[in-house]
Amino acid sequence: MTGWNPDDLAAIDGDGELRVAAHRPDGTLRTPRIVWHVVVDGALYVRSVRGAEGAWYRGVQRTGTGTIDAGGIHTEVTFTRDDAHDDAIDLAYHAKYGDGSAVRSITTPAATSTTLRVDPR
Template structure:
């Protein structure tokens, strides 16, 4: 398994948004979509603010493979459902993005079940 480099994690932790896309059955990428993300204990996590009905989320969980893009970088990734650090992820979202309505939406009962750990490939 490939891991994130320390530099990649520092950059990902610092920036506000990444773009994610799932892979279609033919191997092509779906449209990249902007999402909020957090780094917790050296791992990258994303959630769907629209819950399981979010378009990008549906595309990602179909095959659990895709790509993310940030600051001119693009990496192939695997999306892994992971609810083992939900409290820490919630806290990281509030620390990174503040206590506004958008952060409350990404940490609510609709979004929380869509937590995905993003692993580089």
């Protein structure tokens, strides 16, 4: 795993939306989807608001790789299941996006079960 360049991570974190496109098994990219993202302890995390049923999440599960685009940064990434920081990630979602219904949805047990760490390739 290669870590994020701090300037790139700050640019990504500063953007409210992240576009995720998973690689298909043949290497082509799926259609990008917009997801919310947070940074905790120098790592980038995403979740599926629809839990395991989210189409983009199912696509990511097939290959574990894809691309992201946010804050002027477009890069190839890997997606790894990581539940080690779920409480801190919940707090980060609330701090970044507020306490509305969308944040309550992204912090449900179904969404939390899809927490992925996003690392540059």
